[in-house]
Amino acid sequence: xxxxxxxxxxxxxxxxxxxxxxxxxxxxxxxxxxxxxxxxxxxxxxxxxxxxxxxxxxxxxxxxxxxxxxxxxxxxxxxxxxxxxxxxxxxxxxxxxxxxxxxxxxxxxxxxxxxxxxxxxxxxxxxxxxxxxxxxxxxxxxxxxxxxxxxxxxxxxxxxxxxxxxxxxxxxxxxxxxxxxxxxxxxxxxxxxxxxxxxxxxxxxxxxxxxxxxxxxxxxxxxxxxxxxxxxxxxxxxxxxxxxxxxxxxxxxxxxxxxxxxxxxxxxxxxxxxxxxxxxxxxxxxxxxxxxxxxxxxxxxxxxxxxxxxxxxxxxxxxxxxxxxxxxxxxxxxxxxxxxxxxxxxxxxxxxxxxxxxxxxxxxxxxxxxxxxxxxxxxxxxxxxxxxxxxxxxxxxxxxxxxxxxxxxxxxxxxxxxxxxxxxxxxxxxxxxxxxxxxxxxxxxxxxxxxxxxxxxxxxxxxxxxxxxxxxxxxxxxxxxxxxxxxxxxxxxxxxxxxxxxxxxxxxxxxxxxxxxxxxxxxxxxxx
Amino acid sequence: xxxxxxxxxxxxxxxxxxxxxxxxxxxxxxxxxxxxxxxxxxxxxxxxxxxxxxxxxxxxxxxxxxxxxxxxxxxxxxxxxxxxxxxxxxxxxxxxxxxxxxxxxxxxxxxxxxxxxxxxxxxxxxxxxxxxxxxxxxxxxxxxxxxxxxxxxxxxxxxxxxxxx
Numbered sequence: 205x206x207x208x209x210x211x212x213x214x215x216x217x218x219x220x221x222x223x224x225x226x227x228x229x230x231x232x233x234x235x236x237x238x239x240x241x242x243x244x245x246x247x248x249x250x251x252x253x254x255x256x257x258x259x260x261x262x263x264x265x266x267x268x269x270x271x272x273x274x275x276x277x278x279x280x281x282x283x284x285x286x287x288x289x290x291x292x293x294x295x296x297x298x299x300x301x302x303x304x305x306x307x308x309x310x311x312x313x314x315x316x317x318x319x320x321x322x323x324x325x326x327x328x329x330x331x332x333x334x335x336x337x338x339x340x341x342x343x344x345x346x347x348x349x350x351x352x353x354x355x356x357x358x359x360x361x362x363x364x365x366x367x368x369x370x371x372x373x374x375x376x377x378x379x380x381x382x383x384x385x386x387x388x389x390x391x392x393x394x395x396x397x398x399x400x401x402x403x404x405x406x407x408x409x410x411x412x413x414x415x416x417x418x419x420x421x422x423x424x425x426x427x428x429x430x431x432x433x434x435x436x437x438x439x440x441x442x443x444x445x446x447x448x449x450x451x452x453x454x455x456x457x458x459x460x461x462x463x464x465x466x467x468x469x470x471x472x473x474x475x476x477x478x479x480x481x482x483x484x485x486x487x488x489x490x491x492x493x494x495x496x497x498x499x500x501x502x503x504x505x506x507x508x509x510x511x512x513x514x515x516x517x518x519x520x521x522x523x524x525x526x527x528x529x530x531x532x533x534x535x536x537x538x539x540x541x542x543x544x545x546x547x548x549x550x551x552x553x554x555x556x557x558x559x560x561x562x563x564x565x566x567x568x569x570x571x572x573x574x575x576x577x578x579x580x581x582x583x584x585x586x587x588x589x590x591x592x593x594x595x596x597x598x599x600x601x602x603x604x605x606x607x608x609x610x611x612x613x614x615x616x617x618x619x620x621x622x623x624x625x626x627x628x629x630x631x632x633x634x635x636x637x638x639x640x641x642x643x644x645x646x647x648x649x650x651x652x653x654x655x656x657x658x659x660x661x662x663x664x665x666x667x668x669x670x671x672x673x674x675x676x677x678x679x680x681x682x683x684x685x686x687x688x689x690x691x692x693x694x695x696x697x698x699x700x701x702x703x704x705x706x707x708x709x710x711x712x713x714x715x716x717x718x719x720x721x722x723x724x725x726x727x728x729x730x731x732x
Numbered sequence: 733x734x735x736x737x738x739x740x741x742x743x744x745x746x747x748x749x750x751x752x753x754x755x756x757x758x759x760x761x762x763x764x765x766x767x768x769x770x771x772x773x774x775x776x777x778x779x780x781x782x783x784x785x786x787x788x789x790x791x792x793x794x795x796x797x798x799x800x801x802x803x804x805x806x807x808x809x810x811x812x813x814x815x816x817x818x819x820x821x822x823x824x825x826x827x828x829x830x831x832x833x834x835x836x837x838x839x840x841x842x843x844x845x846x847x848x849x850x851x852x853x854x855x856x857x858x859x860x861x862x863x864x865x866x867x868x869x870x871x872x873x874x875x876x877x878x879x880x881x882x883x884x885x886x887x888x889x890x891x892x893x894x895x896x897x
C-alpha cells in the first residue's frame with residue numbers, strides 16, 4: 205500500500221506470490237448453464253413432437269448452440285485464468301489464443317465492486333470488478349474476476365480498498381449486518397411510476413411479443429389465430445383496430461418496464477459506510493442480479509441532477525455523482541446514485557451526499573442576460589431556414605415531390621422557438637460555499653455542482669455572434685465526471701468575475717483591471 | 733484586438749509569422765482534397781451532377797475564403813504565455829478561446845510536429861491536465877522555443893506533489 209514514487213511501473217515477475225485460480229464452482233455453474241440451454245429444445249422435441257427443421261426451430265436451435273458454446277468457452281476461460289495480489293499489484297492472466305496479462309497498481313485502485321447474476325447467487329459466487337480510474341487513462345479496461353466465492357470477494361474488497369485484513373469474524377458476519385452506515389435513501393414504491401412510462405415501453409413490448417410469438421409457434425400453437433378469434437376485427441374497423449393494438453402493446457410494455465425496474469432496483473439502498481480510507485457511498489440493489497457499487501468519498505467532487513423536459517411536470521430527476529475515476533459513459537452506471545425518481549428526493553440526497561447546508565443545488569441561481577435568448581431564437585430560425593431551404597432544393601431536384609413540401613419545414617419554427625425559451629429559462633449559475641453551480645439544457649435541464657478545488661483549468665469561449673451580443677461561455681475543466689462544466693452565455697462583463705470565484709487566484713495575474721474598473725472594460729483597456 | 737471582449741489582458745507572446753503560411757497550406761490541402769473528391773464524383777456520376785454541382789461550387793468558394801481569411805485572423809488572435817503559476821493561451825478565429833491552466837494541475841507536456849510544421853521549423857505545444865476537456869494547444873510556435881518551454885514545464889510539474897486531480 206505504498207504511494208512512494210519508488211514503486212516500479214511494471215509488476216515484478218519474480219514475485220513469489222502464488223497465482224490463484226477462479227473458484228471451482230464456476231465449472232459447475234458452466235456445466236449447469238450448458239445443460240439448461242438444451243432444455244427448451246429438448247422439451248419441444250420430446251413432449252410436443254416438434255420436427256427438427258430450420259423453419260420453426262431455428263431460433264431455439266440457435267439459442268441452444270449459443271448456450272452450449274458459451275458454456276464451453278467459459279470453461280476454457282476458467283482453465284486459463286489465474287490471478288494474484290502482490291504487495292503492489294493486482295494481476296490477472298487470461299486468454300486461450302491471445303495471452304493477456306493485466307495488472308493494476310494497488311494504490312491506483314479506486315473501486316472494488318461486486319455483482320452477481322442469479323446463477324452466481326445460487327452457487328455462492330460473486331463477480332469482482334477492480335476499477336482504477338479508467339476515465340483519464342484512455343482505453344484501459346477494468347480488471348474483472350468472474351467469479352470467486354462470496355467470502356473471497358468480501359476479503360478482496362477489504363484488502364484492496366482498506367489495506368490490512370481485519371480479523372476473520374468480519375467475514376463470517378452476514379452481509380446485512382454491515383448496515384452500520386448512514387442510510388441516505390431506500391427504494392420507495394412510488395418510484396416505479398416514474399420508470400413505467402417511456403417511449404421504450406413500445407420497444408420492450410415489441411421484443412416481448414416477438415419472443416412469445418416464436419416460442420408459441422415452436423410448441424405448435426397458433427398465436428395468430430388466437431388473436432384473430434378474440435374479436436370481430438372487420439366489424440371494429442381499421443382505425444379502431446390500430447388504436448386497440450397500440451394500446452395493448454403499450455400496456456404490455458408499461459408492465460414490462462415496471463417489472464424490469466422492480467427487479468433491477470429491488471431493495472435499493474444508498475448509504476454512506478465508513479472505511480479505513482474515509483467513507484464510501486455504497487448502493488446495493490437487484491433481485492435476480494444483485495449489484496453493489498462503492499464510491500470513494502475522497503474522490504467525490506460534486507453532484508448533478510438532470511430533469512427531462514417531458515417529465516418535468518411530475519418532477520422527475522436522474523441523480524449522479526461527479527467523481528474522479530467514474531466514467532459517465534460506462535455500461536454500468538456507477539455514477540448514478542439514485543434510480544430515476546422524484547426531484548425532491550434527488551435534492552435531499554444531493555444535500556446529504558455533499559454534506560453542505562444549504563445544499564449548493566438548492567441555491568438561487570443568477571439568471572443570464574436576455575441576449576442569450578436571442579442567440580437561442582437565432583438557432584431556431586437558422587434551423588428552420590436550413591430545413592425549409594433543403595426541402596425547397598429537394599423539390600427542384602426530385603420530380604415526384606409536390607411543390608408545397610417546403611412548407612412543412614416551417615413546422616420546425618414553433619418547436620424550435622419553444623425549445624429556445626425552455627433552454628433560456630434553464631440557464632443559471634452561481635458560486636457558493638466553494639461550489640460552482642451551473643444549470644442548462646433544453647431536453648434535460650441539468651444542474652451540476654462542482655467543488656472549486658476540483659477545477660483544473662478555466663476556458664472562455666466566444667463565437668463572433670456571442671461577441672456581438674456581449675456573451676461568453678465559461679467552462680471549468682475538471683478531472684471528474686464530464687471533464688468540464690459550462691456556464692453558457694454569461695454576460696461578457698461578468699465572465700472573468702465568475703471564473704475567478706470558481707477558481708480563486710488563477711486568473712489574478714491576467715485580469716485587466718480591478719473589480720471596480722471591470723464594469724467598463726473598454727475604458728480600463730484605454731489606460732496604458 | 734483593440735478592445736478586450738472579456739476582462740483579461742491578452743497573453744504576452746504572439747505566434748510565429750510563419751504560422752500564417754502553415755495555416756494557409758493546411759487549409760489549402762484540406763479543401764483541395766475535398767474539392768478533388770467532389771470533382772471526381774461529379775465527372776463519374778452523370779446522374780448526380782444536378783446536386784453535386786452546387787455543393788462543389790459552395791465548397792470551392794468557402795475554401796478560398798477560409799484559406800485567405802482564416803490564417804490572418806488566427807494570427808491576429810493567437811497568443812500564449814507561461815508564467816510561474818499558469819499557462820495562458822488564446823486561440824481560434826470565428827470561435828475564440830481563452831484557456832488558463834495552473835501549472836500545479838498539469839499532467840503531461842508534449843510538443844507535436846507534423847510534416848508541414850517540421851518543414852517550417854514550427855511546433856505545437858500541448859499541455860494536458862487530468863480533464864478530458866482541459867488540454868491547451870498552442871500551435872505555430874518556433875520548434876526550439878516549444879522544446880525549451882516543454883522542458884521547463886516538465887521540470888516544474890515534476891516538483892509538484894499529488895496526482896493533479
